[in-house]
Amino acid sequence: MAYQTVLAGTDGSASSFRAVSAAASLAGATGATLVLACAYVPMRASEQAVAADRLGDLAYKVSGSTPADDALRAAREHAVAAGASEVVLAAEEGDAVDVLITLAAKHRADLLVVGNRGLNSLAGRLLGSVPSHVAHRASCDVLIVHTTSGGRA
Template identity: 45%
Template sequence: MSETYEKIVVGTDGSKSSLLAVERAAKIAAAFDATLIVGVAFYESKEDASKTLRQDSVTVLGDEVAKENLAAAAAHAKQFGVSKIETAVRPGTPVQALMSIVTDNNADLLVVGNRGINSLTGRLLGSVPADVARQSDCDVMIVHTVN
């Protein structure tokens, strides 16, 4: 295990709370001179989106919306001194997309917001932060973005 982070993945859905996670990840990336990979998931159809029981993230429908969210999040991250920023768009649920981005980039830190972790639905069905923490092979930081 390395004592520094070289590749940091952060998930965004375009929401204000997810941009707080992007900000925290950008500050860590700047401190370690790491590459920040901003990732977003999108559903390819309304049918795919309706299959998810989870409402703890904003439903991003279509890759155009996803790309707009990514551009905004990457621009936000630049304000915090990170010099190496990459973006990744993946179809599927937020958990599937983030795990894919982490694996593809051999990331050593995943940063997510805490949205959904304390909701009733989150407790019954799981939440994005809890599920990625269980499934991830790298360190996971859950940023307190929502009360």
């Protein structure tokens, strides 16, 4: 079975870019479309006011979906370098797991790719991590890429 659409989650971290690169390499090798997804939570009005005071004209960089859009643009660079030819960017407001599951369904993804960050942490074991929740809720194949240092999950 060849994947037609691969969705990879990113939060702009170096760890997530390793998962993006793995997804892009797979998408490039199979000719699949790569959808890069990023969830975001907007700042409260009080936080926006503080940012506006401190950042002045640059305050727009931390409001709305701008941080997610910036993360997606950086992720696209990693994806193209890893071999993806058709890349779609998707930023959506909400919890990371909910956004990944929703976007995977919306784009009819055959494969959802995430990094393993959080699987080895105490909080991840007690509360659950994004990769763990995605693996349990996704209606498509899930690839959890080893993206963090330390022992394997």
